[in-house]
Amino acid sequence: MRVPMTEYLRINLDTELWECRVCEQSLGDARGNYKEGTLVYDRDPREIHQSIIDPERYEFTFAPDPTYCRILEYYCPSCGVQLETEYLPPGHPPTVDMLWDIDSLREQWQARGVDPEQVITYGPDDGSEPEGARHSHASQGGAA
Ligand SMILES: [Zn+2]
Structure with missing residues (x-):
């Protein structure tokens, strides 16, 4: 049984491995951090x-300092x-x-008795996302 976890990641419960949802590549132990199996x-x-x-002309230019971030x-x-992106100190x-x-x-x-890949339909195959997952500021007020 394979469970989609993000748009591009899933957990294979039979092998207990993280997998890429696009190409099936194993990304390592599902009980650990999938990032260990990725290219960084x-x-x-x-x-x-x-x-x-x-x-x-200026020391501070609104670009992040690469010695800090x-x-x-x-x-x-x-x-x-691309599976994930994050900002961290060097x-x-x-x-x-x-x-x-x-x-x-x-x-x-197992208790649900359905195939997770059939009921979790968002992902790289159909281009859709689960309800509420789409990031938008369109409906938010003018408060900033
Ligand atoms: Zn892949």
Whole structure:
């Protein structure tokens, strides 16, 4: 039984491995951090958030200081899909953003008696997302 966990990640309860939902690549022990099975790109944050004012003239340019902040991008080592991104201080180990009780997850899905991949329909295959997952500021008021 395979349980979709994010748009690009799933847990295979039979093998107890994290898997890429695009190419089936194993990403490591489902009882651990999937990030250990990914390719990590340690990016200079200035590549993403460029200076707004001239860095030749000003010390602070609204671009993040790369000695204070790094952007870690996690990719599937097989198909190259980007799985996650996070901002961390330089040298900080990858965070653990998901840690699941695999025994409980299996128990819950067996009790439901349905295939998780059939009832959890969002993901890379159909381009849709679960209700409430889409990020939007359109309906929010003017408070900032
Ligand atoms: Zn993949």
